[in-house]
Amino acid sequence: MNRRRFFGFLQKEFRHIFRDRRTMLILFGMPIVQILLFGFAITNEIKNVNVAVLDMAHDDVSRDITNRILSSEYFHLYQNLNSEKEIETAFKSGKVKEVIVFENNLAKNIYAKNLGNIQLIGDATDPNTANTIVAYTRAILLNYQQELNKGSKPPAIIQTEVRMWFNEELKGVYLFVPGVMTIIMMLVSAMMTSISLAREKETGTLEALMVSPLKSWQVILGKVIPYLVLSFSITLVTLALSMFVFHVPIRGNIFLLLGEVLLFVITALSFGILISSIAPNQMAAMLISMMGLMLPTIILSGYIFPIDNMPVPLQVISNIIPARWFISMLRDIMLKGAGWSVVWKDTCVLAFMAVVFLFLASRRFKMKLR
Amino acid sequence: MNERVIATNITKSFRSTNALDDVSFTVNEGELFGFIGPDGAGKSTLFRILTTVMNADSGDALVDGFHLKDEIAIRSRVGYMPGKFSLYPDLSVQENLEFFAKVFGTTVQENYSIIKEIYVQLEPFKDRRAGKLSGGMKQKLALCCALIHKPRVLFLDEPTTGVDPVSRVEFWEMLGRLKQSGLTILVSTPYMDEASRCDRVALIQKGKILDIDPPGVITKKFPLDVIAVKSDNMQKLRKDILKVEDAESVYGFGEFLHITMKKENSSIEKIESLLKQQGHQHTEVKLIEAGIEDCFMHLMEHNKN
């Protein structure tokens, strides 16, 4: 009897969700569009990239290497620089994507010390492109080095020093994926749940339900489960898309990853219930979740602005943002292949937050009016 | 007789305002009991307390034999239609009904006989979303949803507010038939003319019950004479009538003005001659029986002092 009550409630919730086509479209469409935008805006194909050369050596080796680089279809010499000071101007013109710097006496160093230095500087405002360009250049240099060393012993080494200007953190699509996933989960879990409960307050249906034998935990669970399923499936779609279209690696254990996703969704959902117990109507629920959740999540979680670069007070505040811990875990697992031994601390923090929110939410949400 | 609701000294205040001030009454089995009063009189608060949705500051009630703190017992025995209740607009008529049946642990089939009479009219639209129903239809569906678990006491909070007179009449006819099946019904309304549809009414204003009795008794008890007056120039009459000596009050009632006077002072002839003097024509002056609205206004003015 009790179970049928609960499933009746659950069925109604799913109906609400599936009937609201527009919201469904936004929820599934948004992550896809965001990932696609970020993926394609960062072109992977390199062709006729403008480079500038600062040749302080002016010897055979530097000329040889320059020729080799320019004779590939990838690069085009945009200008020759005369001093280090001109590097910045070259980048700021927006045309030059890479500057190649040959040290003084390059040939002499290679022949005498078997060690030459070449510096590659990338414009990391577009981090993915910069990465690729540098990688191509290094491939050419490596090739040159191998030819140089045919038969000569000991082998000469051309050492490349890579520097990325303007964005040394190198945030690209790889780093973007965990962020998008987090925002979507937050949106679906916290915002949608709180709005859906607030709507029942507004229409008076919650008051009618209060008089029913439904328990408050049944109402909470009935609201939570559908959105849990929804945000979990959106997360799976986002992950699949980034894996198969943009080859974002998942280096760590996929089950560990999904487990963390589940934990985060529960945290966000309990936050949503807490919001709806405070908000008198849909408008307020939306505002509170926007201002109290979405904005701090976007700004303080390290999704866009690196936490290490924030002023200290903001760094401290960022500690109470669940998304901060979640994003860092996602990056560890997905990009670095970290395992339980690395993420257990963050997991504990997040789990603690989930317990606190759940406790507060169940305390606040009663089948009573005040 | 069997009492289904016994409320004793219920008091509730929000911040500084007294929503309910020491309210006591009883409702008997199979009674159609009306709470009549304007917005803000405390009707909704009272219903919320009696259905255990809200706690009273003090006082208690027995609802179908259970004290207010026995929430679970009361909740399974009452049907409640909140004031702003508007169903789930994105669910169909049938889905709404089935949902409420399930939540209350029953099925539509099991209790179909209770709602049959009302639901047959909705049946042709059973796949339509509730949001697309007309006002009157929504009201009927809401009533079905409140009845589907076979409650013993039904609470309807302002079911007819904002509804046109035709739908209102239909709604009250439905309540009359439900009552015949033995259901106890408590209903609140701001429309005074609906009092006559109830077995007994409580007139309520600013959290206080002004009077409780069958509507016929309330009007009989009215201590003053009510004289209805009309003439060809009502605008002028409104001013001239103030010259009537010993008038306790003058209020417009439709095409008439109602003058109340102490029984010993009242005199139709006096008024008629005054009107003639002032040049009114086609006058009509008659002693009438007080209506609920006359009584309500009289009690309101009395309570002020």
Added chain:
Amino acid sequence: MKLTGENIIEVENLVKRFGSFTAVDNISFQVKKGEVFGFLGANGAGKTTAIKMLIGLWSPTSGKANVAGFNLFTEAEQIRKNIGYMAQRFSLYEDLTVIENIQFYGGIYGLRKNILKERAEELISELGMESFRKELIKNIPLGWKQKLALSVAMIHKPKIVFLDEPTSGVDPITRRQFWDLIYNAAEKGTTVFVTTHYMDESEYCDRVSIMVDGRIEALDTPTQLKKQFNAESMDEVFLKLARPTGIQI
């Protein structure tokens, strides 16, 4: 009776369709200057749609209409300047004071500062609300709010004021006080166009129209309507019209 003066509202064959649904179906009527005109009808009969057209919020599908001397199709902007509108219940801001509300509404109707100041004082003393002037709207009694709302809707001295169910849920004494205000306005020459669900209030109107399914099925003085439908009260007239075949539930 004031049924001889000039027409302030003239409506001819007005139609409003939403897709295939005809909300207002070819209505025609006139309202005289200074008249209290009752506009009745069941929920969904098309009342609200008709009013929204007359106050220039929605444009009609077809027909002709003249409101306050301006063409509804070409001079909606002018119409809005010459009418007042009080929506169902009041449209005052609960979190502003009495005087702030008056100033706000006067401001949006383009009253000049010195005129507004004068008008505000006049209004407050007329209503006897001196003691409330700096009180937040949410803290003043319902009856006062209602009276203030009406006065504010007329702060720019409009030729016509439209009242959409102004008295629903109000206690019977306040309801009557409100009608006294309506009469005062009408006496000063303002035309009052009012909808209500209280049938006794329809008797206070000079003339009453009753809408059924988008059409005006009856229009006359209350006395004549009762005669025409052989009814005791307006309530009966309404029920006979809006529920012709005695549909049973």
